[in-house]
Every structure is written in structure tokens, then in C-alpha cells.
Amino acid sequence: MVDLTSKYGPIGISNESWVHRLITHNVSEREDAFRIGVRARDGKCVISGVVNPRVYRGAWVDFEEAPIRRWITDMEDAVGVSKINSLQNGFLLKSDIHQLFDQYLISVNPDDNYKIVVFDDDYLGLDGWILDPVCRDPADPHRVSSQLLRWHFCQSVLANVRGAGEPIFEHNFPPGTDMMIEIREGPYAQERLEMEFASRLRAVG
Numbered sequence: 001m002v003d004l005t006s007k008y009g010p011i012g013i014s015n016e017s018w019v020h021r022l023i024t025h026n027v028s029e030r031e032d033a034f035r036i037g038v039r040a041r042d043g044k045c046v047i048s049g050v051v052n053p054r055v056y057r058g059a060w061v062d063f064e065e066a067p068i069r070r071w072i073t074d075m076e077d078a079v080g081v082s083k084i085n086s087l088q089n090g091f092l093l094k095s096d097i098h099q100l101f102d103q104y105l106i107s108v109n110p111d112d113n114y115k116i117v118v119f120d121d122d123y124l125g126l127d128g129w130i131l132d133p134v135c136r137d138p139a140d141p142h143r144v145s146s147q148l149l150r151w152h153f154c155q156s157v158l159a160n161v162r163g164a165g166e167p168i169f170e171h172n173f174p175p176g177t178d179m180m181i182e183i184r185e186g187p188y189a190q191e192r193l194e195m196e197f198a199s200r201l202r203a204v205g
Contacts, residue, residue, distance in 0.1 A: 034085035038065040041142065042092035046132040047106065047116055048124065050094055064098045065090050068148040087142040091135045097124070107156035110146040117153070119160040 039060060044051040052063050067090040093101060100106040105120040114131035118124075135144045 031085050034067075034087065034090065035065050037087045037142065038090050038092050039063075041087060041140070042132075042135050044092065044132065044134065045094040045097060046091045046135045046144075047097050047101075047108070047126060047129070048094055049129075049132055062095050063092055064095050066093045066098045066101055068145070068152050088145040089148060091144050097126075101152075104152075104156040104159040107153045108149045109153045110149045114149075117156070119156055 043055060045063065052060060054061060067085075069089065097106065100118075100120070106116065106118050106126065108131045109115050109117055114136065116126050116129045116131060118127040131149075136146070137143050
């Protein structure tokens with residue numbers, strides 16, 4: 001038995017499984033309230049601090065609203081039965097950082113002063129930065145949920161601190177690629193196909 005410790009105290013060994021997470025796509029008009037609200041509250045990528053230079057003309061190229069999980073409390077601001085479109089359940093990120101966040105390669109530890117933790121090559125130099133306070137103002141009832149950030153951080157630890165880690169999914173398929181074959185022959189094929197079908201159905205729903 002090996003005793004491991006860190007500056008936060010003892011490190012235990014957990015057999016908890018992580019939740020497979022795929023790239024999220026906002027495709028339904030029902031998500032407009034979430035999209036508009038997150039943009040108005042944050043106005044920038046809250047992990048990198050990059051401000052949208054095109055906001056004056058309503059353009060949000062390269063900025064995306066990143067949902068975290070189905071867990072919110074500002075009920076009057078939620079959309080739909082699942083409440084997944086509550087402002088507490090997301091923040092604004094640059095597109096490339098959103099992809100890293102969705103695959104548990106970057107996260108935020110709310111129990112360490114909202115420190116940003118990078119679980120992959122830190123080519124953007126973001127490890128150790130602090131989540132921008134614009135999205136977590138204690139006086140704002142629609143601030144991003146610290147419980148949700150804690151959940152995502154724990155999932156990131158589970159997904160990465162385990163041998164070779166979990167697979168990174170390809171989602172930017174080159175022209176001419178049969179996307180369905182690529183997904184079907186890749187890791188977690190069933191889960192990825194279900195997500196793709198659900199996204200397409202929402203788009204026409």
C-alpha cells in the first residue's frame with residue numbers, strides 16, 4: 001500500500017468510473033436563450049481571457065457557449081424540461097478551448113481559487129491561470145455553478161489520471177470522409193453515434 005499526498009492532503013485511490021463526454025453542439029432554436037444569456041454575461045473566453053473583438057457587430061466567430069452538466073438552481077432562467085440551458089450550466093469559451101473542455105483535457109478547480117488545470121500539452125500556457133470572475137460573481141444568481149465545475153474537474157481527473165488515459169475523439173473530419181464509418185470503427189462507437197443522431201434530430205425538431 002503506497003501512501004500518496006499532495007499540498008491539499010492525502011490522495012486516495014478511487015474506483016469511480018468517469019462519464020464519457022463527447023463534443024457538444026448547440027443546434028436547436030430552443031437554446032437561443034442560453035446562447036444569448038451566456039454571451040451577455042461573459043463577453044469573453046473566461047478561461048483564456050480573450051475578449052470578442054467583433055461583439056460590437058454581433059459576431060461571435062470562434063466563441064462558443066460550453067454547457068457543463070444537468071445541474072442548476074436558477075430555475076426561472078432555464079429552458080425546457082431538462083433545464084440544461086440554464087446560465088448556471090455554462091460559460092463562454094474560445095472554440096479550441098471548448099473542445100479541450102469537452103474532452104476533459106482542461107478544467108477548473110473551484111476549490112483552489114478557480115485555478116485552471118491543463119491535463120494535456122499546455123500549448124496555450126493556461127495551466128495555473130484563474131477563471132475570469134465575470135462568470136462567477138457571487139452577487140449574480142445566474143453565475144456559473146461551482147458544483148458543476150467541481151463535477152467536471154473530478155471527471156477530468158478520473159479521465160486522465162489512469163494509465164494511458166482515455167481516447168481523444170476526432171470530430172473535425174476532412175471533406176470526403178464517411179463520418180459514420182469513422183465513428184462506428186472508433187472508440188465508444190455506440191455513445192458517439194447516439195449523440196450524432198440526437199443532434200441531427202434536434203436540428204430538424
